[in-house]
Amino acid sequence: MKKIYLIIIGLTLVFTACEDDLNLAPISDPSAANFYNNTEDFELAINGAYNALGDYSTNQLYLSEVRSDNVYSVGTGVRLWNPINNFERTLQSNSLMSDAWNSCYRVIYLANMVIDNIDEGKVPDSDTRDRMIGEAKFLRALNYLDLVRFFGRVPIFDEPYSPTEALEIGRAPVSDVYTLIEQDLIDAISSLPSSYPTSMTGKVTSGAAQALLARAYLTMSGPDYGIDGPGMGLDKYGDALTLLNQVISNPNYGWVDDYASIFDYDNENNPDIVFDIQAINDGATGDRGIGTILPTLMYLESWAKINLPFAGGVPNDGTGGIDPSDDLIASCEEGDVRDDFSILMSYVDENGNPVDNPQYQKFVSLNHIPADRFNWGINFPVIRYTDVLMMKAEVLLRTGGSQSEIDGIVNQVRERAGVDPVSNVDMDMLLEERRKEFMAEGLRWHDLVRSGKAIDVMNAWAASEDDADKINTVVANDIIYAIHQDQLDVKEGLYDQNPGY
Structure with missing residues (x-):
């Protein structure tokens, strides 16, 4: 069931006009605070932030799946994603850059409004209030992790700012962005429930916050490639392992024996789903606000x-x-x-x-045509239980963990896929298994970057796949994307462009 979206369409319209004006800077509008008066208002508000995740799946498709060796789409240049697949250096004029930037900051804006305005007088029940703050902080962290993976240094908006104030906030160091992500998710873990009643299916849980923080720790532990990108070369593997084990032991998640059933329209929110983006086909309207393209x-x-x-x-x-x-x-x-x-x-x-x-x-699904x-x-999986298991295998490989446990995780995945077991799994083998398990789910480029293998794998792949000879040689600066020119034009000198563009 997908309850959380049915009540937010009106709220979304409240913010549509001001959000459309945010295409030049991620600026919040404090005047919207007049809407928040009681628990019901805040429930609408936080559900509006979930609804703003509608572009999450397309961002992962264009900026991770298309960027990777999972897709060959060099084209003639008329499709916006062709230059991404080709590693062109003119992406500062590509609207997919601004789409990703703006969609992330739209969710951050809505989350900030909840965090900044909620108090005991408006939401008297402390458990409800803490849960709403936890939801908002998870959503803020999710989008800041995307921003840092896509663009590296980004401005931090952790509260509503006036337009004048926002125009004084430049791009923050990657380490500062991670500090916000980490603290938001630690707070979310402590304040979110482990599960919800059926009427609230789709809301984020403490287990999802644990899994996302583990993903963030793995990302920041990756190599820095000599740029201000998502990897910082830190050793956060032990912290990640603790979190991953907690999710694995959580009875709300578990193994699903049939691969296809994980993505079945009639089997959504199954035990393999730790967190997903909810989508609705109501059979009558074409409202993109509740469905997915x-x-x-x-x-x-x-x-x-x-x-x-x-x-x-x-x-x-x-x-x-x-x-x-x-x-x-x-x-x-x-x-x-x-x-x-x-x-x-x-x-x-x-x-x-x-x-x-x-x-x-x-x-x-031709049985569920909208x-x-x-x-x-169809819901879009952000974090799956299978991903959690395979992230654990990744951590064990990085820390000299049990080879039998690593092999066991990978072979459990392979057995479900209907292929023979393997032994002595190394990082290359794990990455290949993840590639096949999560194809079309937008994880591949992030996996390659985190592993330190993005440059070598992509150049080797292009040498054999690119018959059209259109893919540029991949270099370190390609690890992150260009800041769109619209952002650079907000205020001269406020943002600098990433090297290589």
Whole structure:
């Protein structure tokens, strides 16, 4: 069930006008505080922050999945994601940069308004008040982690600021951003419940905060590549392991035997889901505020014409769909159910012609077709129990942990996938297993960056995959993205551009 979104559409409209004006700077509007008066108002407000996560999945698709060796989409340059796949250095004019920046700060804005305005007089029950603050801090931390992974140094807005004040706040050091993320998640862990009643399904739990903090610790422990990026070369593996073990022992999460059922529209919020972005297909409207466009971005137009009642998808004309790479497909072993479920290898078009152009189908269900292409009703997994297990294997590899335990985790994943067990798993093997397990879920680029292998893996992949010879040689500055020119134009000298752009 997806209860938390059904009551927020009106609240979203309250903020739409002011949010549309925030395309030049992540500035909060304290006048919105007049809305918050009682517990019901704050419940609407925090649910509005969840609703603002609607672009989370597309940000991960464009800036992580497309960036990685999971996708070959060099195209002709007419698609906004082609330059991302090609590692072009003109991304400061690409609107996907501003979309990611603004969508993250939109959630941060709404979370800040809750944190800043809530008090005992407005929300008398202390457990409810603490829970709401914990939810807001989790959402703020989630988006700051994305910002630091995408852009490195970013301005910290940890409370509502006036426009004048905001124009004095420059990009903070990465270490300061992590300090905020860490403290927000520590607070969230202590104040969030471990589970909710069915009427509140979809809200973040203490276990999700533990898992996200473990992910942040792994990220900051990665190499720095000599840039101001997400890796800081810290040793936070022990802290991460403690958190991961707590999530693994939590009875609210657990192993799901059938891979496809994890993504079944009729089996959402199953034990493999630690936290996901809720989406609704109400069967009648095309309101993107409650559904998701994600599946539409992955399929081809000619496939849609014979399977769907509405337009959508990318033309199969060489302009560069978000196609699974040949290398990804070749990496999947015979009998692996994950690529069979996640990738459609071929189909016959409306003219009876075979189309041998693979496309992702992981989040598509022809039994759950929405009213239009913006409104697919499938949740997007942010953190899965399987991810937690495999992050633990990563930590054990980094810290000299038990090889049998590492192999056991990987072989549990492989057994579900229908492939033979392996032994003496190393980091390369773990990364390849994660690549297949989480294909189309937007984790691959982040995994490569965190592991320190992004440059070598991507250059080797491009050398063998890039028949069009359009992908630039990957260098350290490519680890993070360009700050969009709109942001640089807010105030001269307020933000500097990342090196290499």
